[in-house]
Amino acid sequence: MxxxxxxxxxxxxxxxxxxxxxxxxxxxxxxxxxxxxxxxxxxxxxxxxxxxxxxxxxxxxxxxxxxxxxxxxxxxxxxxxxxxxxxxxxxxxxYPQTDALHIIQNKATQKLFYVDNNIPTAPFSRFAYTSEIEDSVANGGLTFPFVWKSAQFGYDGQGVKVVRSLKDLEGLPNSECIAETMIPFKNELAVIVVRNPSGQTVSYPVVEMEFHPEANQVEYVLCPARISDEVAQKAIDVALKVSEKIQHIGILAVEMFQTKDDEILVNEVAPRPHNSGHYSIEASYTNQFEQHIRAILDLPLGSTESKVAGIMVNLVGAEGHTGEVVYQNMEKILQLDGVTPHIYGKKQTRPFRKMGHVTIVNQDIAQARKIAEKVKNTIKVISK
CATH class of the missing domain: 3.40.50.20 (Rossmann fold)
Structure with a gap:
């Protein structure tokens, strides 16, 4: 065609x-x-x-x-x-096919899929209603702390909460959910895998994600991840296994934990271009968005190698600001080498709403990280 x-x-x-x-x-x-x-x-x-x-x-x-x-x-x-x-x-x-979406749309179904296919993941319990969790705690089925996750409709840190006491359950939606064991981890990692209908499969380098502690949103994505080659290969192998079992077409972003013992556990997946791949727009030979188009049209997939080290900084609405958006200090970050802002076009800001991102590229990941910190501390997403 x-x-x-x-x-x-x-x-x-x-x-x-x-x-x-x-x-x-x-x-x-x-x-x-x-x-x-x-x-x-x-x-x-x-x-x-x-x-x-x-x-x-x-x-x-x-x-x-x-x-x-x-x-x-x-x-x-x-x-x-x-x-x-x-x-x-x-x-x-x-694309992705409905069979893949049925697995991924519901976090409980997704977790059961990992168990059925011997894909390493954190232990969890499934509940039809959040209200059932209190009984499970009382009967010794669950112990604090754990991570509550809504089975459906969660995004950008919404529908996820660390539960350290019964009081933390107050106000949560009384709907289908999972309670997941909290994993002591070194790093949160991600690997993007791409498949086309002809069966060609490629994966991007492992990235490292740093999260905002309150919003539970990614603040920084670093490529390459600052991990050993051995751990990186483990992460890629696990991501490729998830991709093979789901048999998706297009992009699959696989988010993972690197445990204290350097094991890899799958957290969750997304069957679409993903925050963890935004760095690729400036840093990769073929960015994740072009790659997704190539995959769903069954065109040859492009190179996933990086030209330079890349870091992505999320631009989110500042706390205490709701209304018409203003990007403060944009001129200052544009003076920094290797900095490219991407503004999403949302006219209204609110606390922690994703409004854009900035990519920083550099031959040296350590230098890129320093510039990223400067960007994060300089630009402000506020309201009029």
Missing amino acids: NYFSSDFKLGILGGGQLGKMLLYETRKFDIHTKVLDPSPEAPSKIACNEFFEGDLLDYDTVYNFGKKVDVLTIEIENVNTKALEKLESEGVKV
Whole structure:
């Protein structure tokens, strides 16, 4: 099929920042795109060929949108999979496939999948309702501390909470959830694996993630991770096994813990371009967004090697600021070598909302980390 400057139509469910960055690549290739998103001010609106406003969880909305395209992909997991199944049965190519989405959409199902496939992961208990946890604690089934995770609809640190006492359960949604053993770990790592329908598979270098302690969001992503070659190979091997078992098409970001004993445990996965791969826009030969497009169109996959060391700094809304966004000190960070800001186009900020990211590239990862710290301490995302 001729994808370039042709009648081919690519559909994207979700029009947030990930969709916007995917569209950088489709515009480069002159691929016609249609985007569906519930927000009339979605960041992707300015970059796609056709924009449709609608509910991603509504069967008819997703089905009718999907009928207008040749290949359908996602930039968010929370979509109506019944509609996607129907579209697949009618010949629309849906990537990642609904079989993969069914595994990944629900964190409890995802964890059970790891156990069934001998993929190392932290011990956990599954609950139909959060209210059941108190009885489990009383009966000795659970001990503090543990990590509570909503089974569905969690993102960017939402739907996750460290529970150190029964008081920490107050106010949590009374819905399906898991309680996961807290793992004492050295590092949080991630590996992005990419597969196309022809079976070609590539993986990116292991990255290291540093998290904000309050928001439970990634603050920094460092590539390469500051770990031994042996641990890096373990992480890549585990990520490739997860990819092989799920049999996804497109990108799969595999988040992992490196334990105190240098074992690798899978935390969770995302079947789409991911925060842990943003560094690749400036630092890699083929960035994750182009790679996802190549994969879902069954084109040859590009090189995943890095040209230089890369660090990504998330730009999130400052605490105490809600309203029309202002990026303070942008000129100051642009004076620093190797710094490239990416502003997502969200007009309204609120505490810890992802508003953009900054990439820092340098031949020396230690020097890049110093510049990243300076960027983090200089730029402020505030409201008017």
